[in-house]
Amino acid sequence: MFHHSQRLLFFLLLFLSLKHTFSLNQDGLFLLQAKLQLSDPTNALSDWNHRDATPCNWTAVTCLAATGAVTSLNLYNLNLSGPVPAATLCRLPSLANLSMANNYLDNTLPAAAFSTCAALRYLDLSQNLISGPIPAALAFLPALETLDLSSNNFSGEIPTSFGQFRQLRSLSLVSNLLNGTIPSFLGNVSTLKTLHLAYNDLFNAGPIPPSLGNLTNLEVLWLAGCKLVGPIPLSLGNLTKLTHLDLSMNNLVGNIPEQVLSGLRSIVQIELYENALSGALPRAVFSNLTNLERFDASTNELTGTIPDELCGMKKLGSLNLFTNKLEGTLPESIVNSENLYELKLFNNSLAGSLPSGLGGNSKLQIFDVSYNRFSGEVPAGLCSGGALEELILIYNSFSGRIPDSIGECKSLRRVRLRNNNLSGVVPEGLWGLPHLYLLELVENSLSGSISNGISGARNLSILLISGNNFSGSIPEGFGELVNLEEFMANNNSLTGRIPTSVGGLSQLDRLVLRDNQLFGEIPAGVGGWKKLNELDLANNRLDGSIPKELWDLPVLNYLDLSSNRLSGVIPIELQNLKLNLLNLSNNQFSGEIPPLYANENYRKSFLGNPGLCSSLSGLCPSLEENEGKSRKYVWIFRFIFVLAGIVLIVGVCWFYFKFRDFKKMKKGFHISKWRSFHKLGFSEFEVVKLLSEDNVIGSGASGKVYKVALSNGEVVAVKKLFGTPNMGNGSVDSEKDGFEVEVETLGKIRHKNIVRLWCCCNNKDSKLLVYEYMPNGSLADLLHSSKKGLLDWPTRYKIAIDAAEGLSYLHHDCVPPIVHRDVKSSNILLDDEFGAKVADFGVAKIVKGANQGAESMSVIAGSYGYIAPEYAYTLRVNEKSDIYSFGVVILELVTGKPPLHQEYGEKDLVKWVYSTLDEKGVEELIDPSLDTEYREEMRKVLSVGLLCTNSLPITRPSMRRVVKMLKEVTAPALPKSLSGKLSPYFQEASDNDLQGSLV
Template sequence: MLFYLLSLFFFLSPSPQPVHSLNQEAQTLLRVKLALSDPNRALSTWTNRSDSPCNNWFGVECDPTTRRVNSLDLSNSNLAGPFPSQLCNLTSLAHLSLSNNFISAALPAAALRRCAALRRLDLSENLLVGPLPAALPRLLPNLIHLDLSGNNFSGDVPPSFAAFPALRRLSLVDNLLDGPLPAFLSNVTTLTQLNLSYNPFRLGELPPEFGNLTNLRVMWLAGCNLVGSVPDSVSQLGNLVDLDLSNNGLTGRIPEAIAGLGSVVQIELYNNSLDGELPGNLANLTKLRRFDVSSNRLVGRIPEGLCELELESLNLYENGFEGELPGSIARSRNLVELRLFGNRLRGELPSELGRNSELRMIDVSMNRFSGRIPGGLRVWELGEVAVEEQFAFRGGSAGVWGLPRVYLLELMGNEFTGGISMEIGKASNLSVLLISNNKFSGRIPDEIGSLDAMVEFSAADNRLTGSIPPALVKLVQLGRLDLRRNKLSGEIPSGVRRLRNLNELILSDNEFTGGIPAELGSLPALNYLDLSNNQFSGEIPVELQNLKLNQFNFSNNRLFGQVPPLYDVQVYRDSLVGNPGLCGNLLGPCSTRDESKSWSYLWFLRSIFILAALVLVLGSLWFYLKYRSIKKGDCNNDLPSKWTLTSFHKLGFSEYDILDCLDEDNVIGSGASGKVYKAVLSNGETVAVKKLKGGIPGKEDGNGVVEKGRVADDDGFEAEVITLGKIRHKNIVKLLCCCTTRDSKLLIYEYMPNGSLADLLHSKKGGLLDWPTRYKIAVDAAEGLSYLHHDCVPPIVHRDVKSNNILLDEEFGAKVADFGVAKAVDQVGQGAKTMSVIAGSCGYIAPERHIQLRRGNSRACDRKAPDRSEYGEKDLVKWVSITLNQKEIDHIIDPNLGSYHKEEICKVLNIGLLCTNPVPTNRPSMRNVVKLLLEAHVENKPKNAKDTKDSKLSSTCHQEGTLDQESMV
């Protein structure tokens, strides 16, 4: 009976579902999946729903006959963890790529023993550390391609690497290999590519043995600490296509033997110390297209044979070349780039230059050319024209004005004549126009007002006449206007308030008349105003007190009346002289005939007022000192009685007003350096006070006040504080004053009611930061840094720019703060000493400063930040790059921003990637960053389809994680 019931139950129960039987390779890959962190779910198709990984598993390819895995490509997948040793259980695996991930720890040589079938292994752009496994040639005898670039391998290249039996491509670029350059690699005669660039190898010569690599097509040894001369054995590399020995310390002449490279297409020898003349037999390099020997010590004439080649790029700048530019260069049909600046070339440029080629970039500045700009320039579609500081470049310049693609037109320091043509209106992409120190005459045409992208216009020291065209106020992106020393007249046009990005306005030494427009006082960015040596009349508008001027000059005009109180101080005296009608505390009392009768009475009243004020002050001081002597509290018990106040602005309070507010109830932050107080003063003003103790402040917590770093040295502290106190810029937090005693220091700043950017981004108030607000904050911060880098004397490098140090006012205007680790860049060569210590938060200073403390200073310091997440500490720059490679832009953009501004967000993101370029010299200056950010605004769209295609900023996010610098600046 029981058997019957069991049987009945068996037949009535539902049939079991079919279960796929996973083959051995699928099980292996699932174990690999479990061993790796996969935040982007790149391996989501690796499941047990399919019995074989050959059925559309991501990155997997199989042999069509054996149905076994022979290729696995998991590059750019944001995978993290140690090298997955289980992969070597795939016995037919011939191609493995884990490039551009976060594979960390050491490379396990023992595990690779089972990977003997591998022919291609690519582990580039990961976080692998330790020495290179010496056993690799023995464990992977079939390897033909090995790429370990962009990791942190250190030590020597193992001599065993000379035993690779079939290796064709070896790339170890950008690691920390610091042994001798491996000359023994010359034994791997199968090599076609040898890439060892940017490793700190021990100083040494280029091994002559490398001449034995006769199959070599690519040899990259840039930045390898090479010294000595280029050996003649290089001529044996007859198959070489690309030779890069740049950024080394090579000396001596370029050997004649280099002409033996009959297949070479590109030669890069820039940034060395090569001397002598160029070889005369370079004409033998018939396939040469790109030749760069810039920044050396080469002399002599440019060989005619070199210019007869079908070159695409010729870079000879910053050498000592002499004589004329060979006329044969004009016959080059492929020439795109010609850079010759910083030599001693003379004569005329070939008249046909550029007429038959696609020339896009020309810079022949800082030479001694003469004659005229060649007529062939009319048909050039140039991005940049620079003929600056040529001692005798004369004649007309009609061919340069209307170039539709030019964004930089630099003609300074020549003898150009004629006028600025109305054709300038066709240069729709023009951002920088520099024509100072010439003999240009005539009027500035109205058409200049149509150049929407114009950022700088400098036409000083010419013979321009007429008035400033009213259309010029349409240039809302204009940051610098310099028209000094011309013969311009008339009044400053109305509507100047529209120039809200104007930073410098220099109109000195002209014949301008009329009054100084009060609307100048509404320009938030203006900090340099020079109207001296003109015929301006009337009073100085009190509205100019709204400006944060770092420098101004109104001298030698016809101004009269009371000097505004802010400028009626001794430091500005020289900026006001030569105006007999001006009056005030500095220039004498403002008296008239009607006032003279009552002068005695007014003086009497003034004396009474001064006496009463003096009595009040003395009485208040006595009362305060008496009050302090009996008051008990933590706030003031530890403060000495004698304070020294150093003010940098006109103050409406004293040090005693500040001391009264140092109460525990007013603390808004604290750190290793002391406490931060919010001080509401008796006059209604609110300031932020940072009380430093012990002489060595620590790190600020981002509560709205700036300053950290070493201040134990009183002289150094005072020098730095005085430097910062002189800064006047709308995007720099204002240091009002400092109060010091022997053992305490108070720094008093303007109060920023919205705190730091970090506070808002990482709090519930983050919803207040929509994209337009974030974009404005980015532009404000960039303009502040640009001012520090380019307009301060000496320049200041911040070195700790981060969201905690970007403070926000009541209208979310951004100001750069916290200069405790900032240093002035000494322009006479002593900056290296002040920059020789690590300063700033880890992750926010340039990695080359943090890792290797390389020589010299750089203003491209703040580049990448770590992110501590559930997957450990990550490099955000690398993460963004990898994510973009996967076209996963939505994983990067804050979802709270929506999609309406996606185009503009992508442009700004690309600018950020450019600023984090791993090569410091490829990062743009902050002045260019400001320009790029302004161009990124969606209102700055190209005017037609062609411009859209050629736009310098792509409207979509870059898919390779980096930017081509020449497409940006």
């Protein structure tokens, strides 16, 4: 009886347990099934389980309160990966809204995956890694209103079924790999309000389909970067509800049709920049555009004058007509635009005076009319609204005084007035504006002194006042400018002493005070200039000696103290500086020249110092003195001879012991097994014979690299590894021995931009890898050394393309794909013609399986300064990490700067580039040693680097796309720039400087 009771109790508990297990409703079970198909490394869906009756309280799930049926699923940005579980999710009968955007979803969408989602109204799969064709079945979802597939890798043409949507209001296919042309059948979807097709770089060249004019409900049309050609069709004038029209970055031609603009009566924004539009702006158009708030037709070929009707619009807030061929004056009617906050007219041929009332009726924020022919006085009311932040008038012919009202404009951040005819005293208040970080007054006829009120400009970063008539002394208040990075005041009439407070400017990068009348000693407190790169105090009346603090400035590159009255001995410690230019001529120095500089290369640096003595011609006082001193050197030569004998004896002993070790090593390699990957023209064992210390060309913690010249005339590079090699960041990769990884990877690769592995040998004591020899070493060796001059811009551009093609081969053409994981400039090697090849695959990863977009690693691979930011929260590797690292290499090529440097402070190169771009403009980023002839190419390549280093992995272009963008840099028809219009996801790369006049 007792056992029978136990049995009943057992079955009762089992029943209750089963009842609890199967209590979850059907929708919850479908969601759990979908979860099993996804990878969830951060456990974002950890609360999806069997314990609940319904899934309504689960993360990302919304239900109907009455029935518990799932109506909405928002899986945005949960770090999910794997294929889209469409077939399972579409079994949810009430599912109306589905968002899986900003994840790592990959694979393709099955053709009929969503065919059963009868209730689906909103579908967002943007910012993933989904590839393959777009399913045609999506067009047959009866309730679908919003479809967003942007920023994926969809390919093929837009399905013809997309002309049959029944209720679609918004369609976004931005940033994919679609081809074909924009289809005319999209004009059949009369319900559309938003159509986004921008940045499909693989579209074929084609016109804007006139049928788009049938979309009479359309409010937003975004066709930027779609390879559009031909004229703007007149039918677009039927889009009377359009508020935003963007046709930028195409190849459109012809005039802006009057019929189009006259029909767009309620338009809020129209952007036509970076096309090939030509002809004049039609006046009759703008009399009808009474609601126009923003008009942008910049970077085209527009001619003629600016229509008076355009400038007089009451609602006009932003007018951008920069970089065209406009002539004439700025119409007086511009003063009637009460909402005007932005006016950019730079790079035209406009002339005459600016309207005197400009800014008086509006809160003008940005005003840039640089590179025109404007003359007359600067309008006094530009800051009447109290909001002016940027006043940029450079390279015009403005005259008269700077208005006092500008000195009272507390909102100003950037003031650039260089290369005009301005005169008189600078308003007192302008020197000390609290938010000002750039003040540029170069090449005018301004006079007076620098006000001591400048101490109030605590945000001032750049002060450029060269080429004026400023007089008086540099105020002591200069020491309060703690953010000052650049001060150029050359070619003025400044007098007095350099204030000691200047020594406290720890951020100072450039100090140029040449061609003034300064006197006294160089301040002794300059040891705080740890970031100083250039010091030019030439052509003054400075005296005293060179302060010892100058010897320890770590990044000083340019030192010119010529034509002063400096005296004393030139300190030998000056050799510690890594100077590219040194000029101490025409002073009163005496004694010996430091040995490093006692050669013909530096002779001109010391001319005009009668007291200096050296073997250099033209410096020493008399031949007799030289002959007397030469006797002293006899004893030195004798000492050197004895020392050489001692070294010879020690060397012979050392060679004996090393040769004995070498014979042992040679025997070990003879008995080991060699593996060859190419047909060899040399004996592997000959390589071992020539591994002497004299041939070492590089070494590290993991081993050494030898240059070996073989008997057949061929030269190879041999990497000799000891133990398990370290990765770039100092960690040891426990996944697989670096030697085996490199052999496994390079042994099967055949590509012109991947370094060739000839053969290898694995010995119990050490391992050898024999590569083709690259005579010009690594990119880092040249780019960040005194050999930098060998790398002109065409060479750097070629290196970028070569390296990109090598990485593209690894990512897209290898089966399975290979992720390098340690892309950096020191792993890009250069042959005798500066052809680039990717090298060092010790931490590469062969990505296998369907989930090749992201695979977990046990450690971080890569080198600091190149490591992608996503490693801060995940160890999943994919090709996007390589793309980030390659973006850093591009920034190195353009800026000439290393990835890490103390001048960046707590930043790395990427963060420094973005902050400099924001504060100073793109010109401050470009390596000044490069030929200005290629400036536009450099800007375009820089834009590619910015795209690659975007903090969001999903928005980085593929390497195949990077190669394409780089190759199109030199194509005349390619209108790429850093205008910030590359994608809505790349806005952090945009900046007013990139659309305006650049520092």
